Amino acid sequence: MAEIRSICVYCGSSPGRSDIYVASGLQLGRAIAGAGLRLVYGGGTRGVMGAVAQGARDAGGRVMGIIPRFLMNKEATEAALQRLDELVVTDNMHQRKHRMFEESDAFVALPGGIGTVEEIVEIMTWGQLGHHKKPMVFANVAGFWNPMIALLDHMRAEGFVHTGHLVQPLVIDRIDDVVPAILARVSGADAGDQAVIDRM
DSSP, rough: OOOOEEEEEEOOSSOOSSSSHHHHHHHHHHHHHTOOOOOOOOOOOSHHHHHHHHHHHTTTOOOEEEEEGGGGGOOOOHHHHHHSEEEESSHHHHHHHHHHHHHEEEEEEEEEOHHHHHHHHHHHHHHHSSSSSOOOEOGGGGGHHHHHHHHHHHHHHHTTOTTTGGGOOESSOOGGHHHHHHHHHHHTTTOOOTTTTEEE
8 A cells, every 4th residue: 555645624614513623634734744744634724624734734744735626715715725735626526526536545534514525425335346445534524424324334234235345545543544444454563552442
């Protein structure tokens, strides 16, 4: 498996109803930067999305934002976008997702809405089809992803996940464990932490 240079983070452009979501975004951004890795994300400057980018920038990290033109005034401000190290403006969501995939060596889903679910599910689908072997993580902040993990377990139990060995996302409860778990997954080492669970 290739070396980890960039981590893509999927998350909400809203802050959510608990302060823990934005705090987790800041913490993950700092952790990615602290490991010397580049953050790739959806380019938004608000909500959890903005917090991840801010955390990475505050820690001296490199940030690439990828955003469709039609969302630039909805999810971001022009001034904030100019502070990113790299900005890619796409024509549509499909181009955005494909570019995020190309630029990233691992994928993390923080709390978010329908768009966040769609993004991480697509990455798992591509993994199931054998298109990549990049690490995938559910950052299970305050148990946010428990219903999703239960649904995935149900799909498998009912016989609808036929190549589950190709879809093995890590479910990680502590933000501090996310980056080490990704690096351990790539190196083939055991992360050695009960917070890291292969559930599929």
